Amino acid sequence: xxxxxxxxxxxxxxxxxxxxxxxxxxxxxxxxxxxxxxxxxxxxxxxxxxxxxxxxxxxxxxxxxxxxxxxxxxxxxxxxxxxxxxxxxxxxxxxxxxxxxxxxxxxxxxxxxxxxxxxxxxxxxxxxxxxxxxxxxxxxxxxxxxxxxxxxxxxxxxxxxxxxxxxxxxxxxxxxxxxxxxxxxxxxxxxxxxxxxxxxxxxxxxxxxxxxxxxxxxxxxxxxxxxxxxxxxxxxxxxxxxxxxxxxxxxxxxxxxxxxxxxxxxxxxxxxxxxxxxxxxxxxxxxxxxxxxxxxxxxxxxxxxxxxxxxxxxxxxxxxxxxxxxxxxxxxxxxxxxxxxxxxxxxxxxxxxxx
Numbered sequence: 001x002x003x004x005x006x007x008x009x010x011x012x013x014x015x016x017x018x019x020x021x022x023x024x025x026x027x028x029x030x031x032x033x034x035x036x037x038x039x040x041x042x043x044x045x046x047x048x049x050x051x052x053x054x055x056x057x058x059x060x061x062x063x064x065x066x067x068x069x070x071x072x073x074x075x076x077x078x079x080x081x082x083x084x085x086x087x088x089x090x091x092x093x094x095x096x097x098x099x100x101x102x103x104x105x106x107x108x109x110x111x112x113x114x115x116x117x118x119x120x121x122x123x124x125x126x127x128x129x130x131x132x133x134x135x136x137x138x139x140x141x142x143x144x145x146x147x148x149x150x151x152x153x154x155x156x157x158x159x160x161x162x163x164x165x166x167x168x169x170x171x172x173x174x175x176x177x178x179x180x181x182x183x184x185x186x187x188x189x190x191x192x193x194x195x196x197x198x199x200x201x202x203x204x205x206x207x208x209x210x211x212x213x214x215x216x217x218x219x220x221x222x223x224x225x226x227x228x229x230x231x232x233x234x235x236x237x238x239x240x241x242x243x244x245x246x247x248x249x250x251x252x253x254x255x256x257x258x259x260x261x262x263x264x265x266x267x268x269x270x271x272x273x274x275x276x277x278x279x280x281x282x283x284x285x286x287x288x289x290x291x292x293x294x295x296x297x298x299x300x301x302x303x304x305x306x307x308x309x310x311x312x313x314x315x316x317x318x319x320x321x322x323x324x325x326x327x328x329x330x331x332x333x334x335x336x337x338x339x340x341x342x343x344x345x346x347x348x349x350x351x352x353x354x355x
Contacts (some may be wrong), residue, residue, distance in 0.1 A: 163229075
C-alpha cells in the first residue's frame with residue numbers, strides 16, 4: 001500500500017492507497033466549516049469536511065491524476081475565505097495564484113528540469129498592430145551566441161510570459177539546446193493583451209499575428225520554420241490564425257485547447273465570445289476553414305472539461321489530412337500539467353522544424 005504524507009504535525013493531506021485524508025486542526029472551535037476547492041471532478045456533495053474531535057477531516061477517493069492542486073474554503077461564525085492548506089507545505093503557482101498540491105505516488109516531474117542549461121539572451125519588441133489598435137509585446141529568447149542573421153526555427157507562444165514564469169518554457173528550450181535534444185532556436189513569447197477578446201477566434205487578432213508580428217520578427221531574425229504554441233484559448237487562437245492565414249506556421253503545439261462546440265460545451269455559453277468560437281470550430285470540422293494541412297500535436301488532461309472537444313478536433317484535423325495526434329495526460333488544466341507535457345510532442349515538432 002502506498003502511503004504519502006504531505007503535512008505538518010497532525011494537519012495536511014495523507015494519501016493511503018486509493019484514498020486521500022485531509023485534516024485541519026481547530027482546537028479552539030473557531031471554524032464553523034471547511035470545504036475542499038478542487039477541479040478534479042469530485043462531486044460537490046463530497047467536499048465538506050466533518051468535525052472530528054478537535055479537528056476537521058475529509059476522506060475522498062483518489063482522482064485519476066498523478067497530482068492534484070487545491071485550496072480550502074474556511075467558514076468561521078462570521079465570514080468565509082479561501083486559502084492554502086495550512087498543513088501542506090507543498091504549493092505551486094498558477095494562472096490564478098498559488099495553490100496547495102499533492103503529488104501522488106508515481107508522479108515524476110520532467111527530467112529536463114534538472115538538466116544543465118546555458119542561459120540565453122532576450123530582446124523585447126513592441127509591435128504596432130493596427131488590426132487590433134494596439135501594440136503586441138513579444139519577448140524573443142535565443143541562445144546567447146545566436147546572431148540575428150543565423151537562420152533558426154522560431155517557436156511563437158501565446159501567453160508566452162506566463163508559460164515562461166509558470167512552466168519554465170525557456171528553461172526547457174535552454175536545457176534542450178544545451179543537451180542537444182532540441183535544435184538551436186528562438187522563441188517569441190507573446191504577451192496576451194486583452195486575452196479573452198484577442199484569443200477567441202478574433203479575425204483582427206489573427207491578421208495582426210500574420211501581418212504584423214510575424215513579418216516584424218522575420219525582418220529582425222533569420223527564420224527557418226515557425227511553430228505556433230498555446231494553451232486553452234491560446235491554443236484555439238493559434239489554430240484560428242493558421243486556418244485564416246495558412247502560411248503562418250509549419251506546425252502547431254496545442255494544449256487543452258478551448259475548441260468549444262454546442263455538443264460538448266453548453267456550460268460555456270455565458271462566455272462573451274462563445275458563439276464566435278463555436279462558429280469557427282464548426283467551420284473547421286466541416287472542412288470550410290481547414291487551412292493548410294500541417295503537423296499538429298495536442299495535449300489535454302484525462303478528466304478536463306475540454307477533453308471531448310480536443311478529441312473531436314483531433315479527429316476533424318486528421319480527417320482533413322493533418323498529421324494530428326492527441327496525448328491525454330494524467331493532470332488537469334494548469335501550467336504544471338502543460339509543462340510536464342512538453343515532451344515528447346513539442347520536442348518532436350521543434351526537432352523537425354530545425355532539420
